[in-house]
Amino acid sequence: MKTKLGLVLIAAASLWATTAVAEDDKAVARTWKSKCGSCHGADGKGDTKQGKKMGIADMTTAAWQTEFTDAKVKEVIQKGLSREKNGKQQDMDPLEKELDAAQIDALIKHLRTLKK
Numbered sequence: 001m002k003t004k005l006g007l008v009l010i011a012a013a014s015l016w017a018t019t020a021v022a023e024d025d026k027a028v029a030r031t032w033k034s035k036c037g038s039c040h041g042a043d044g045k046g047d048t049k050q051g052k053k054m055g056i057a058d059m060t061t062a063a064w065q066t067e068f069t070d071a072k073v074k075e076v077i078q079k080g081l082s083r084e085k086n087g088k089q090q091d092m093d094p095l096e097k098e099l100d101a102a103q104i105d106a107l108i109k110h111l112r113t114l115k116k
């Protein structure tokens with residue numbers, strides 16, 4: 001009897017843990033969409049109106065993913081950027097006041113899952 005109850009509890013706990021992880025994934029995907037998606041696209045390909053206007057790169061390529069280390073990604077999220085490249089004005093707002101360290105880390109992890 002005791003072991004049966006134990007098993008039920010373990011099963012319930014692991015089910016709860018899996019659901020919690022799935023919820024986290026959904027939350028970060030939502031943050032990505034609302035904070036990054038308008039320019040970079042939900043899929044990170046930059047295939048958006050803003051992306052075309054500003055010449056935004058495809059983040060899903062292996063080359064991009066290698067060039068932009070976690071540290072570089074973190075810095076640009078916090079500090080933003082404003083520059084001209086190939087005749088196009090590129091602007092990204094700094095988000096250090098809006099996103100805390102945990103949210104930024106979660107976004108970076110999410111970004112790595114977009115790699116094709």
Ligand code: HEC
Nearest residue numbers: 035036039054055056057068073076077090091092093107
């Ligand atoms: C207002 C539009 C806009 C939003 C919103 C935006 N970005 Fe950007 N981002 C840009 C532009 C423009 C560039 C420069 C072009 C490029 O490198 O593709 C850029 C570049 C980057 C780069 C590469 C940095 C570099 O030096 O080229 C990273 C990493 C990045 N963005 C991450 C993010 C993340 C993560 C979010 C969401 C938290 C986000 N961006 C939100 C416009 C935006």
